[in-house]
Amino acid sequence: MPKITKTAACNCGQVQVSVTGDDKEAVHCYCTNCQRATGSAFAHNHRFIDAELTITKGEDVLKQYADANTDSGNVMYRHFCGNCVRFQNGGVQTDKGCPMFLRSNVVPSFVALHEGSIRGEKTQPVIELYPQDKHAWFGKVTAGERKTTPFPWDPDAK
Ligand SMILES: [Zn+2]
Ligand SMILES: [Zn+2]
Numbered sequence: 001m002p003k004i005t006k007t008a009a010c011n012c013g014q015v016q017v018s019v020t021g022d023d024k025e026a027v028h029c030y031c032t033n034c035q036r037a038t039g040s041a042f043a044h045n046h047r048f049i050d051a052e053l054t055i056t057k058g059e060d061v062l063k064q065y066a067d068a069n070t071d072s073g074n075v076m077y078r079h080f081c082g083n084c085v086r087f088q089n090g091g092v093q094t095d096k097g098c099p100m101f102l103r104s105n106v107v108p109s110f111v112a113l114h115e116g117s118i119r120g121e122k123t124q125p126v127i128e129l130y131p132q133d134k135h136a137w138f139g140k141v142t143a144g145e146r147k148t149t150p151f152p153w154d155p156d157a158k
Pocket of ligand 1: 029030031032033034035043130
């Protein structure tokens with residue numbers, strides 16, 4: 001499996017992360033928690049091994065929400081910048097900025113960078129999770145069928 005490097009940053013630039021490691025590919029997740037967490041129709045998550053992730057800037061700015069009320073019952077630790085949306089919403093402090101990455105209690109070795117905050121080339125998803133929650137207008141986004149284990153995937157699988 002090829003080692004790749006990805007860097008990601010939020011809108012204000014105070015939080016930056018870098019990962020060099022095995023490319024575990026990107027997925028779309030349509031679960032309603034991901035929709036709320038991203039403010040969008042899906043989360044576009046690029047999966048890596050957590051040990052390969054480095055917070056290169058803004059560890060003190062980074063915030064975490066333990067999202068326990070999920071359909072799977074898993075706790076998703078949603079990491080986001082605590083600064084960048086602070087001055088939107090008419091100047092009201094929301095303390096909720098760009099989603100950066102997420103972890104899970106089920107697979108501690110797992111981390112997924114949100115594709116939207118990744119700099120440079122974007123990666124097409126290989127699988128779609130929670131298709132039952134996918135918006136009806138949304139077409140097919142994967143390039144053919146893949147036999148990839150959905151989350152939680154086996155980190156030792158090649
Ligand atoms: Zn989800
Ligand atoms: Zn920010």
